[in-house]
Amino acid sequence: MHLETDVLVVGAGGAGMYAALAAAAEGARVLLLDKNMVGRGGATVMAQMTVAAALGEQEPDRWEDHLADTVRAGRELCDEGLAEVVCRGAPERIREMDAWGVGWAREGGHIRQVVAPGHGRARCCYVDFLDTGPAVAGTLRKRVSRASGVRLLSNLQVVDLVVADGAVRGALALSVGDGALVEIAAPSVVIATGGLTKLYARTSASNNMSGEGYALALRAGAELVDMEFVQFFPIGHLAPRLVGMDPIMWDPFRYKLGGRLLNGAREEFIDRYGGEDRGRYTATRDLATYAICQEVERGRGSPSGGAWLSFEHVPEADLRAAFGPVVDRLLANGIDLTRQAVEVAPIAHYHMGGIRVDRRMRSAVEGLLAAGEAVGGASGANRLSGNAVSEALVFGEIAGREAARHALGASRGWDGAVARRAREALAPPTTSADGASAVALLRELRDLLWRDVGPFRTAEGLARALARIREMRVRDLHDVSVPDDRAFALELAEWHELRAALEVAEAVTVAALARRESRGAHQRYDFPEPLPEFRFNQAVRMCAGAIAADRASEVGA
């Protein structure tokens, strides 16, 4: 099958849906794809936390102050041009979402904004109760479903981009429902596939993000940047087991109610690592992750290997006022917060790294743009709380608009010969039968990255991971047995997912190995301090199939 469009948007979370709306508003025909269901997958719908924007509703605020906090959190590595785009653009997008009926929590006639860790102002808005992400995703889904000029397709997984003479011409996609390979001609492609959190055994995000967009861009000849910086959210839920809830839910509990973070001996400990707790929620994510891991390492962890988070001192009436029905959902999970603490531990949450773009979201490959978490650079070595949904909307709007303008002026069209070669080069295995399954290899990769490329890293562990990742990439991937089953081609989809995941895992690992210091989310036991000589960004490129990290050229150079 062959489809044609002006703008192809890959991934239908917050950034992708926004990009589709913005491209259609410019008069372009848009195809918006998701490998799962449009508006239901990705990271946005899982965001139970806050959205940062200098609205000045709660107290006076300026985007310049938001930018200063963002840059400070990024540990000297933010692409300040991109960070400025996010902070300047966020208020307009957040007010627009308000006008579209997202339902930001209000008090006294204004949008309520709270202080989240790392912010110097009450700047973060949200939707009650624990509904920020679903409300944002639902609002966008409703609008994009009604937008003229946008065609939505679910269960279509882009597996390769088609590039000729340095310009993107479209993509090849697997139709998961019937196993067919579909050609999509498009002079502009926006990668909005989110991050790579599925590559880690413990993850907070939707389980459908394996870094595919990074791999597509890398293969197409674009650069990735800051790939060593994976954000681990410090207080992801660990125990007792919860179902039907996002493991990241304790963040809103902390900014509303404080709560106390305690070690296995029920002592406060953040102050031992330069932070402060005392029932307030102020420690930044990298510091809190470090502190919890250190306590566990020293034998002072909670029984399941994390820390205790306690709201036992908070009166039940306050709990109910702040979280209403959520308190009952917790009770249904056997958790009574007035009587027991829960266990929390770091969990893969977000990727600071991503596709290297300019302020107009354009990669080095003509016609190839990125939006949302797929973009690298804006957050440097550590993302500030609340900036993820802001960047999804702001980057999505710019990428969609730029993609439409490029497509409507593009002179180069589909290249059938190049597409045919791309199809032939794909040639996934069919029934070689004796190898491990893609899903088993993905499981192994996730355990491997958690252990050796996780919150704490060493040269030895990284080298061990790199050797195994390369072995899987050059050998095991090609020994996977994939049945020729056309009815819901899950195993073929997983083979493509594994292929991308291995490339991205290698990109993260080579960058982490080369950064012989600790900074932000990248912590090395063998190089525990930040070093001035590493105050630069690393770019990752793919050349003849080999993936290498190198010092990035200066932004704007």
Added chain:
Amino acid sequence: MTRVVATLRIARGRSGEPRRYDVFEVPFVHGQSVLDGLIWIREHRDPSLAFRYACINANVCKECVMRIDGANAYACTERLKVGETTVEPLEGKALIRDLVCNTITPRERLDARRPSECP
């Protein structure tokens, strides 16, 4: 120490084929969901078992709706239990394979009968 297991009896087969049931024993861990058990089967026993999910245990994507012991339920919020649980595809939706039905809204399906051009 005896190993505690949960037994999942799962409907298998494609549209138009006679339905068969495969029985799997999965390790029982208190608090785990039926989805956890299904994922464990794919990773450790049978990667060809087909079902839908995108988020995991957060109940936001709503893809994992199926019949569990005869009632429609989300696999991500239904707890595993010791003993046997029967898992089947939804009724009243076109079956594709195993536990996967065509639950994609019609206008978001790629269908050869539709014009290939965008609107």
